[in-house]
Amino acid sequence: MDNQLEIENYRIGKTEAWAGNIEDHELLERIRESEFAKHQIDQGKDFCYFLDKKYRSDNTENSEYVCMAYTLNEPANLERASVSDIIVEENEIYHIHRISVVRDGVLIDKIPDTKIKVLDSESQSSGGILSSNKKINITIKDLRLNDILIMEDSRVKEFTERDFLRKEFAKYVWVSPDSYWAYGNYTFTFINDRQQRIACKKTFFRDEAGNVLDPEIHYLNKGEAFVFKLENYINPVDASREIFPYIDFATDSSWKELSNYIAPIYGEISGQASLQDFAPNVVEKLDAITDQEEKIRFAIEYVQNNIYYIFNANEMNGHKPQEPAVTYENKQGDCKAKSVLLKVILDYIGVDSSIVLVNFHTDFYIKYYLPSLLTFNHAIVKINHKGEEYFIDATVRDEFGLLENRGFIYFMHYLEVKPDQELKQRKPYRYPYFCxxxxxxxxxxxxxxxxxxxxxxxxxxxxxxxxxxxxxxxxxxxxxxxxxxxxxxxxxxxxxxxxxxxxxxxxxxxxxxxxxxxxxxxxxxxxxxxxxxxxxxxxxxxxxxxxxxxxxxxxxxxxxxxxxxxxxxxxxxxxxxxxxxxxxxxxxxxxxxxxxxxxxxxxxxxxxxxxxxxxxxxxxxxxxxxxxxxxxxxxxxxxxxxxxxxxxxxxxxxxxxxxxxxxxxxxxxxxxx
Incomplete structure (x- = not known):
């Protein structure tokens, strides 16, 4: 392991200083047959002797380290361990530090028995979903039932010039371990190496009676770490009826500060655009429509149906929106680009609108999360018209109707891209018609x-x-x-x-x-x-x-x-x-x-x-x-x-x-x- 083996997307070598260094004899000492371990194994379950997880964030990169040792007593688990896939993002490197097994008390290095392939992780490009992710396929031969597998690896995501949000703001959510596993020792460490203070919020933790405790908030200055330890642990959460405990880490900010940070970026891009200059054909069609309701309908359906939606998984979080002239010229763009273009068109016809940031998948949790722009993964358009609020997703297709007859989007929380904004919650809605x-x-x-x-x-x-x-x-x-x-x-x-x-x-x-x-x-x-x-x-x-x-x-x-x-x-x-x-x-x-x-x-x-x-x-x-x-x-x-x-x-x-x-x-x- 003295020599680093460097490939474009993965490397084999020693750990960095921040992750620490574990010697072979220390690993063997930590794999101990306790009464707790014996009880789990006797029940036919696989057992994790220890799992050390560290997450480090600074203003140039995010890094994650894991070292774990677990049994391969179940055929299904042996199969998963023998062949696995690791997905890495653009500019992310996967580091393999150790692949070993303990067999009959002897530590055996399995890196010589490991075959690694790098594949494109791309399956939906025909649907407009682009990704520069890579899939690292790891095959370990000659793993045997009752082996104890030791995996030590890390991944480092270096920020590019486009990652302006990730450079400025940290966001990470630790979720309590899977309820299947029993852990002899579990340690999670978050290391703040950023210039800014990071807040960490413990949410949905419970007392011994199972009652949810009030959230706890702690703060980490540069160089400080948050450490969370568990011993002889089985997650007691009933996943079908309870939310797993989690810890939210985010750069210490308020929603108002975040809106004041992002609003000028969107304002500069949309404000400098003149629809008459870059889209005279659209202007001509709009001017020919005399009814304002029809103009709004035309604007929405033009962007939805004529501008191809391209979702780049690596660019949604952390990148500036594309200029509307470019979106119009190329006839394609992501949710931010399409929303900005729609707003520019609505501005031209005198309709009050704004960009709003949402996350439909984690909408319930947003009210519990710490304020962070990286919470959101989608941009849509809010229209204020005749005393009513309407929300339009510019990325959908085949939607029709005047504004009040269009499809309703279900979600609750959003951040409006305007100065001095707080997180907002939508009002309940009653359909004015029968669906x-x-x-x-x-x-x-x-x-x-x-x-x-x-x-x-x-x-x-x-x-x-x-x-x-x-x-x-x-x-x-x-x-x-x-x-x-x-x-x-x-x-x-x-x-x-x-x-x-x-x-x-x-x-x-x-x-x-x-x-x-x-x-x-x-x-x-x-x-x-x-x-x-x-x-x-x-x-x-x-x-x-x-x-x-x-x-x-x-x-x-x-x-x-x-x-x-x-x-x-x-x-x-x-x-x-x-x-x-x-x-x-x-x-x-x-x-x-x-x-x-x-x-x-x-x-x-x-x-x-x-x-x-x-x-x-x-x-x-x-x-x-x-x-x-x-x-x-x-x-x-x-x-x-x-x-x-x-x-x-x-x-x-x-x-x-x-x-x-x-x-x-x-x-x-x-x-x-």
Missing amino acids: IDEKVDFNVQDKTGKLVLTTTYKGNRANAMRRYFKNTNKREVIDSWNNFLFYSLNYSGDRNGTDVRNIFTDAAIEMVSDDRKLNEFTVQYKASVHNPYYTDPKGNRFLMYFDRNVIKSGARDFIHKDLPFWHNFDSEKYEINLYTDQKIDTEEKYTTQESTIHNPYFDFSSRKKVTKNGATVNIECKPLVNLEIPQEAFEKFRADHHTIADSNFGLGIDIIEPGFMNMLKYSFKMKFK
């Missing part, structure tokens, strides 16, 4: 039913359904509706396993209309149904239609100690008409049952009209969305959804079978009801 407006007509004559579904989708639903019909085979679309109706009509209860194509004969579906200004997409499904009644084991016949999409199983089944329920249901309206040439029980409890629910987070109603040969139900659900439902309010929310599930999500009618005895039975039933 789904469906009419179901099912008429049965003799032994055949005629089924017609007419559905109008709006907003996000219209965009999604338009894309679905555009990209999906017609037969597949029809089968999708058939399968849905197979359950809605309860045929799964008396003819499960039957080919749905033999139930819904002559099935057809067509697009009725596509209004791209209102962003309304209407389709109609038609089919004939032989043997249209559901028949129970006693021979009783029913005509039923229950739409299980209405009952929101996600709300009814939700259980989590830390995460509040994120409410993002669509507004819905259904008219279900079931009619037959048979006499029905007009007084049956569930046929006549109606419901009205006024919950703080949604209004629900089902209203019915029953005749001697059928019934109609009108169902409406109007939710208040884009919010977290507090835990103290959730049980009432859940209970109200249970009420919906109690036969209030559709309609069922009971057939009175012809014949004297059946009529007598019905009369007896009515008399003693």
Whole structure:
């Protein structure tokens, strides 16, 4: 190991001074068979004797070091250890310091048995996702069950001139170890070698009873380190119901300071641009449109559909936005570039707009994180128009409609790229329209039913359904509706396993209309149904239609100690008409049952009209969305959804079978009801 082996993306050699140096005899001393280790191994689990992890940050690079020793007692773990992939970013070097095994008490160097290949980590370029990442494939031959594998490596990410954010600001999140592993000794160290002070915040740690503790914040000056140790440790977190404890490290800043740092950068790039100079064709088209709403629509759809979205994973965090003239000329750019171009166009037509920074994937955590620009991974545009706020993602495609009819983006936290800004939280939202407006007509004559579904989708639903019909085979679309109706009509209860194509004969579906200004997409499904009644084991016949999409199983089944329920249901309206040439029980409890629910987070109603040969139900659900439902309010929310599930999500009618005895039975039933 005295000689460094240098390759473009990886190197084999000794550790740097900041990581320390462990001699072979020290490794063997640390691999001790304790009662804790023996208990874990006896249970058939793999055991990590020690894991030392260090993260170092300065103004020129970020470095991470890991040294660990763990058992290979499980075949699956042996397989993963034998062949592994390491992903390195642009200008990042992976350093291998030691690959060894302890076998029968003897330390064996496995670097001579290691084969390393460097591959491009590129699989989505055709979708506009570019990455300069490399995949380092490591194959270690002759690993054996019951070996103890020792891996010591590090990675160093050197900042380029483009990495201006990473040079100025540090951001790192340590997450508690995986709950599968048992650790004899676990040590994590964060080293601050930056000029600026770094804050570290411990969040979602728990006391012995499992209760979440209040966050702790510490500060590290240059040269100081934060050390976190665990011994004989198994992570007790229930991953399905609890959030893993984590420690957030970030350069000590306030949101206002960060907004004042980033706003001039965006302002300089967008402010110097003249749309008339670099995009006269766009200006000409805008000037020809007399209606302001149509101008806004044109601006959004031009950038979304005419500027190709290129996402460079290495450039999103830490790089200045591209100049709008370049974006227009090249007809491509990332989210920052497309958002800036859209803002410049909106500025030209006199619409108040701004760039906002978001992270849809970690939106819940942003309110807990320390302030940092590196928290965000996406840029979108906020439009203030006629007293309302609208958020537009310039990177999406195939979205339509005037501003108030466009798709709604679900997220809560954002930082506006303006001076003196704090982290903002969006207001809850109530749809001014029904995302789904469906009419179901099912008429049965003799032994055949005629089924017609007419559905109008709006907003996000219209965009999604338009894309679905555009990209999906017609037969597949029809089968999708058939399968849905197979359950809605309860045929799964008396003819499960039957080919749905033999139930819904002559099935057809067509697009009725596509209004791209209102962003309304209407389709109609038609089919004939032989043997249209559901028949129970006693021979009783029913005509039923229950739409299980209405009952929101996600709300009814939700259980989590830390995460509040994120409410993002669509507004819905259904008219279900079931009619037959048979006499029905007009007084049956569930046929006549109606419901009205006024919950703080949604209004629900089902209203019915029953005749001697059928019934109609009108169902409406109007939710208040884009919010977290507090835990103290959730049980009432859940209970109200249970009420919906109690036969209030559709309609069922009971057939009175012809014949004297059946009529007598019905009369007896009515008399003693």
